[in-house]
Amino acid sequence: LDATVLTAPFAGVVLDVLVRPGESVGAGQALLLLSDPAAGEVRTTVIEEDLSLVNIGQTAEIYFDARPDLIVTGAVARIVPQRVAGEARPLYHVYLSLTDALPAGVLPGMTADASIVIDAATNVLRLPRGLVQARSDGTAVLQLRQNGQTISRNIKVGLRGDVYIEITDGVDVDDAVIAE
Structure with a gap:
């Protein structure tokens, strides 16, 4: 074993040595953590x-x-x-x-x-997630301003991302959404 040579499958950078000299290793055990820049x-x-x-x-x-x-x-x-x-x-x-x-x-x-990216949609009406109270059945509630009054409206939602949620029904582009 003194003459053993380890050859990496690519030219890279050693990020970590996972075993030390004298330690026992098993078949298929990683010895080094390599990175290919x-x-x-x-x-x-x-x-x-x-x-x-x-x-x-x-x-x-x-x-x-x-x-x-x-x-x-x-x-x-x-x-x-x-x-x-x-x-x-x-x-x-x-x-x-x-x-x-x-x-x-x-x-x-x-x-x-x-x-x-799990799924994507373009040219859709979307709102920040924090403004929409989403339910598990695909519907949601949104606070709107209508005739000077605050109202709650049931809406339907589509794709949900980390930041935005797609609105598929119940809100028009001209509706005044309340952002609190």
Whole structure:
């Protein structure tokens, strides 16, 4: 074993040494954590309730803390169907491959946030989620100003994102929505 040579499958950067000299290792056990800067990848976590919505190839938007001025695009590359150990809430690792190499100022191992695009709609009426009291049956309640009075109106909603919710029925473009 003294003459053993380890060869990485790509030219990259060693992020972490996972075992120390003299430690026993098993077959298939990782020895090093490597990063390929030319093929950027981000590991994120997805909550259990959303895991069934995530599929290989879905588009993702990635935001690096080191470069808050950039939104980097990527795609879901791998989904690990094993719960992340040590987390109180059921989380699962999802790996996102970047469309391009890591941007300048971003180094392997730096932190990032990601949004995986589950579905998208264009040219729709949408409102900030905080203004809509959504129900699980696809309906919702919205506070409107009508004839100088505040009223509650039942509406129907469509796609729901982290920031916006699509309004499919019950609100016109000219309605005055109350934002409190």
